[in-house]
Amino acid sequence: SYEQILETRKTHLTPNLVAHFKKPLVIHEGHMQWLYDHEGRRYLDMFGGIVTVSVGHCHPKVNQALSEQISKLWHTTNIYMHPKIHEYAERLVAKFPGNLKSVCFVNSGSEANDLAMLMARIHTGNQDILSFRNAYHGMSPYTMGLTAHSTWRFPLAGVNNGLVHVMNPDPYQGIWGGAACRDSPVQTTRSCQCQGGCQAGDAYYNELEETFKYSLPRGKVAAMFAESIQGVGGTVQFPKGYLKRAAALVRANGGLFVADEVQTGFGRTGEHFWGFEGHDYVPDIVTMAKGIGNGFPLAAVVTTPEIAASLGQALHFNTYGGNPMASAVGIAVLDVIEEEQLQRNSREVGTYFLKCLEELQQRFEIVGDVRGKGLMIGVELVEDREKRTPLATPHVLEIWETCKDLGVLFGRGGLHGNVLSFRPPLCVGFEDVELALNTLETAFQQHMS
Numbered sequence: 001s002y003e004q005i006l007e008t009r010k011t012h013l014t015p016n017l018v019a020h021f022k023k024p025l026v027i028h029e030g031h032m033q034w035l036y037d038h039e040g041r042r043y044l045d046m047f048g049g050i051v052t053v054s055v056g057h058c059h060p061k062v063n064q065a066l067s068e069q070i071s072k073l074w075h076t077t078n079i080y081m082h083p084k085i086h087e088y089a090e091r092l093v094a095k096f097p098g099n100l101k102s103v104c105f106v107n108s109g110s111e112a113n114d115l116a117m118l119m120a121r122i123h124t125g126n127q128d129i130l131s132f133r134n135a136y137h138g139m140s141p142y143t144m145g146l147t148a149h150s151t152w153r154f155p156l157a158g159v160n161n162g163l164v165h166v167m168n169p170d171p172y173q174g175i176w177g178g179a180a181c182r183d184s185p186v187q188t189t190r191s192c193q194c195q196g197g198c199q200a201g202d203a204y205y206n207e208l209e210e211t212f213k214y215s216l217p218r219g220k221v222a223a224m225f226a227e228s229i230q231g232v233g234g235t236v237q238f239p240k241g242y243l244k245r246a247a248a249l250v251r252a253n254g255g256l257f258v259a260d261e262v263q264t265g266f267g268r269t270g271e272h273f274w275g276f277e278g279h280d281y282v283p284d285i286v287t288m289a290k291g292i293g294n295g296f297p298l299a300a301v302v303t304t305p306e307i308a309a310s311l312g313q314a315l316h317f318n319t320y321g322g323n324p325m326a327s328a329v330g331i332a333v334l335d336v337i338e339e340e341q342l343q344r345n346s347r348e349v350g351t352y353f354l355k356c357l358e359e360l361q362q363r364f365e366i367v368g369d370v371r372g373k374g375l376m377i378g379v380e381l382v383e384d385r386e387k388r389t390p391l392a393t394p395h396v397l398e399i400w401e402t403c404k405d406l407g408v409l410f411g412r413g414g415l416h417g418n419v420l421s422f423r424p425p426l427c428v429g430f431e432d433v434e435l436a437l438n439t440l441e442t443a444f445q446q447h448m449s
């Protein structure tokens, strides 16, 4: 029974696992953008298992690829060669520009970022690594330090060694370009993209230069990590041009630039296959997870042969990375994205969703900001539009719960958990977005009444 399931979870699963909602959902089945609970109730999944179900729950083509592989070979470890990993490596690196031609398969986003940190340190001989405040890069001891939300880090010795957090250029809530400087000469648009007049990106860039001067020994750095759009941090989009300039500065000081594409890769942002392509620069290392495997534990680090060679100086090993099942799934996911034109769908449906959300914003004061790209969209709820004060958690939760009760699921992000996070499987259509919008509208109306 439902009660027994809750009891077992409480008794036998570690309490760090926090289920969403007052009455947590028990999900039994999923098909494409739909999830079904233990009573057979259907939910529109606008969160995709935290940005992971990229092509759809139990997508028939991915299922078929996996079951064919399962009946042939599960696992050997990379001590033997198997054709699938080679086929997959070729397919995956073909998606990258420049000299990003070497791939190492791992099992999770944290592991991918761990490996990228190691690569950068070994390759450059430098220790310090920069990441943004509000960033999320993982929960392993190494990446926990890189993740820059105080609530997600344990105060343990070693966790934060050699890590420096820099100001994230958040156009809505940031120190520059946000509410605090709206009336100053540094003008910003509602959700600033720095196209033209806005100088906020400059202010953050100057701060980054200062960090090199004052916080890093001899100004040297091993790497800087950046999400192309901050995901868990609340769908934060950086000013245009900022990441390109930051990458140049990092390289000039001996470091590598790492793009964390765990959320933004595989067509999620619609316009490009990789989020970094929207920032007009090519990283030295790219990490990916989540959408790569549509829910299968698969992740990867892609880099240049030169950087990969540095790691090759020693044995670096993991047991499962890119095993035959994972590789079969990875190939099928790439096939489906291409065959079903899911990147284009992400762009078209996402653009429509964003436009409709902007209309909703006109009618509801609590909608402070609507932002994102493709099917990676954030709706920031505020107490006060002028001051941009985050909407208090109980109110956000009430709206969230109402939507769940009405059959629409999505996530919450940002430091205050007040940014509604929409990252559905890329197969959602216009009518699904309509359902999400109508549901949101009902929840907002209930909240106002």
Ligand code: PMP
Residues within 6 Å of the ligand: 050, 107, 108, 109, 110, 111, 113, 136, 137, 138, 139, 227, 231, 232, 260, 261, 262, 263, 289, 290
């Ligand atoms: N990077 C980003 C941008 C993420 O959003 C996440 C997970 N939320 C990770 C890394 C870590 O991935 P995993 O949970 O698979 O370790």
